[in-house]
Every structure is written in C-alpha cells, then in structure tokens.
Amino acid sequence: MRREIRRTMMFLNCQKASLVKDPYIYEPDCVILDLEDAVAAQEKDSARFQLYNTLKYLDYRQTERWVRINGVDTPYFKEDIRAAVAGKADGIRIPVCESAADVKVVENLVSAAEEEFGLPVGSTLLMAALESPKGVLNAFSIAAATPRMMGIALSAGDFTRTMHAKHTKTGEELFAARGQIVLAARAAGVMCFDTVHTDLDDLDSLRRETELICNMGFDGKSVINPKQIAVIHDVFNPTAKEIKHAEHILLALSANKAKGIGVMVVDGKMIDIAMKEGAERTLKLAKVTGLYKGDLV
Numbered sequence: 001m002r003r004e005i006r007r008t009m010m011f012l013n014c015q016k017a018s019l020v021k022d023p024y025i026y027e028p029d030c031v032i033l034d035l036e037d038a039v040a041a042q043e044k045d046s047a048r049f050q051l052y053n054t055l056k057y058l059d060y061r062q063t064e065r066w067v068r069i070n071g072v073d074t075p076y077f078k079e080d081i082r083a084a085v086a087g088k089a090d091g092i093r094i095p096v097c098e099s100a101a102d103v104k105v106v107e108n109l110v111s112a113a114e115e116e117f118g119l120p121v122g123s124t125l126l127m128a129a130l131e132s133p134k135g136v137l138n139a140f141s142i143a144a145a146t147p148r149m150m151g152i153a154l155s156a157g158d159f160t161r162t163m164h165a166k167h168t169k170t171g172e173e174l175f176a177a178r179g180q181i182v183l184a185a186r187a188a189g190v191m192c193f194d195t196v197h198t199d200l201d202d203l204d205s206l207r208r209e210t211e212l213i214c215n216m217g218f219d220g221k222s223v224i225n226p227k228q229i230a231v232i233h234d235v236f237n238p239t240a241k242e243i244k245h246a247e248h249i250l251l252a253l254s255a256n257k258a259k260g261i262g263v264m265v266v267d268g269k270m271i272d273i274a275m276k277e278g279a280e281r282t283l284k285l286a287k288v289t290g291l292y293k294g295d296l297v
C-alpha cells in the first residue's frame with residue numbers, strides 16, 4: 001500500500017521467514033525486504049524466491065513494501081528486479097547508488113519487467129541509498145534522475161567505511177552528507193531518509209539522532225529493529241503544543257489577511273506568510289497520524 005508519510009522504513013532480512021512473515025504488526029510505515037547485505041552470498045537465490053512468495057501471498061496491510069536489490073555491480077540485481085516487480089513491490093531501493101546513470105540502469109530493467117509482468121510502466125517507485133562520497137556528491141542528479149524517484153537515503157555503514165571515518169554517536173562524520181542529502185532532496189522535490197541506528201539497546205541516542213535529522217528536514221529514518229519504531233514515530237509526530245500553534249498561525253494569517261495585515265504575533269512569536277507552509281505541513285502530518293481532527297488542512 002502507498003503511504004503519504006514514511007517516518008520509518010524497517011529492514012527485513014529476506015533469508016529469514018520468521019522476520020518477513022508478519023512485520024506489519026509493529027506498524028512501521030514501510031518495510032524494506034532486503035536482498036543485499038543482510039543476505040549471505042550463498043543464500044541470494046533462496047532469499048529472492050522467498051521475496052517473491054512474500055510479496056505475492058502475504059498481506060502487509062497498511063505497510064508500504066520496498067525491496068532492497070543488490071547493487072548494479074553484482075550478478076544478482078537483474079533477477080532481484082524481476083522478482084520485485086513480479087511480486088508488485090511498491091518500490092525498489094538501489095543500494096550504493098553513485099550516479100544518475102546507475103538509476104537509469106535500474107529504471108530500464110524495471111520498465112522491462114513491468115511490461116513482462118503486465119503492470120503499468122512507471123508504477124514501481126525507486127529510491128536511492130547514497131553510501132559513498134561519489135553518491136553523496138551526486139545526490140541532486142540522482143534525486144532528479146527520474147519521475148519514479150521517491151527519495152534518497154543516507155547509508156552510514158558503507159559511507160563511513162568509504163570515507164575512512166569513525167561511526168560515532170554524535171554524528172559529526174555525517175554532518176556534510178546529511179546536509180547535502182537534505183538539500184538535494186528538497187531541491188529535487190523528493191523525500192529524504194536518515195541511516196539505520198545500529199546500537200540496538202541505546203534508545204536514548206536513537207532519540208537524539210532522530211531529533212537532529214527531524215530538525216534538519218528529513219522525512220524519516222531507516223530502521224533495523226521493531227523497538228526503534230515507537231521512538232522515531234514519537235519524534236516525528238507533532239506534539240499537542242505544535243498542533244495548537246500551527247492552528248493559531250493559520251487562523252491568525254487568514255484573519256489578518258482580510259484586514260491587510262502581513263505580520264503579527266502568535267503565541268509570543270512573530271509570524272508572517274513564510275510560516276504558513278510549515279504550519280500546514282504540521283497539521284497535515286498530524287491529520288495523517290490521527291492526531292488532528294480539525295479542518296484547517
């Protein structure tokens with residue numbers, strides 16, 4: 001099912017039936033059925049077989065279904081694309097994407113598979129994981145490579161490896177990449193996602209990291225374990241105070257517009273037309289998540 005919001009994209013190892021059978025019970029916005037690094041080299045074929053059957057026969061309810069194929073430099077990715085499209089995945093995540101040309105290679109195969117399996121050409125979304133200096137530097141051309149592009153994501157495991165950087169809890173090694181990715185995504189009009197948090201037991205640092213990327217403008221975060229979902233949703237969901245403030249802004253802007261007043265004070269803050277879109281975004285997110293029942297958006 002297609003989602004408007006994608007706060008969480010949870011990885012599932014396609015090698016493990018126990019993981020892929022019912023992940024929707026944890027209510028992530030999206031799942032990423034992984035054929036790449038979570039799957040051992042000798043298990044690629046059986047994981048792909050399991051992927052196809054999972055997509056075809058299991059009902060993931062409200063959860064959007066993505067497939068992480070193997071990279072375009074591997075012998076596996078062409079069959080991965082056929083299986084994902086045949087199973088009607090919502091989208092395909094391209095790992096270690098380095099250029100718009102990589103996106104085009106995948107897109108051409110996706111179009112061919114859509115024709116082969118009788119789906120409308122263009123119906124499968126794409127997203128790209130940027131995991132190397134080249135990928136991050138090419139973020140804008142990758143994000144703008146095709147109308148199928150849903151978003152771009154930072155993948156810090158491979159990024160820190162290729163940068164010879166340390167993966168820290170404070171994330172200074174990721175500042176430049178995060179900044180570049182969120183800028184490129186907004187310029188191209190696509191979504192952007194932060195990397196997985198690998199420290200499974202440290203939910204406090206997950207919260208701090210999620211607050212950082214939420215404040216920067218990211219739309220969501222990749223997830224490796226169900227216990228990370230509630231923390232991330234909690235950070236992304238607007239608070240009652242934010243919802244009230246957004247309502248006050250929209251009401252004040254509309255009332256003052258009629259009087260010819262452009263700048264005003266709302267809840268102690270200066271407000272003008274520049275704040276309208278942000279307030280609307282807050283209320284839309286609150287509406288989709290069931291936190292706002294009003295009719296201002």
Ligand SMILES: CC(=O)SCCNC(=O)CCNC(=O)[C@H](O)C(C)(C)COP(=O)(O)OP(=O)(O)OC[C@H]1O[C@@H](n2cnc3c(N)ncnc32)[C@H](O)[C@@H]1OP(=O)(O)O
Nearest residue numbers: 010011012013018019023034037038157196224225226227
């Ligand atoms: C750098 C990268 O490329 S990241 C992307 C590739 N990595 C992955 O896909 C890894 C995804 N995550 C996992 O496989 C697992 O969470 C692990 C291996 C990290 C930890 O596994 P566990 O120690 O079993 O986790 P935990 O004890 O918290 O599991 C609790 C429950 O959640 C389930 N669960 C754990 N992770 C997931 C997941 N990613 N998706 C769905 N269910 C999950 C477990 O099956 C378990 O269910 P149960 O109670 O019915 O038995």
Ligand SMILES: O=C([O-])CC(=O)C(=O)O
Nearest residue numbers: 155156157158195196222
């Ligand atoms: O996409 C992710 O966050 C996981 C990943 O592949 C990486 O960190 O290299």
Ligand SMILES: [Mg+2]
Nearest residue numbers: 131155157158
């Ligand atoms: Mg990776």
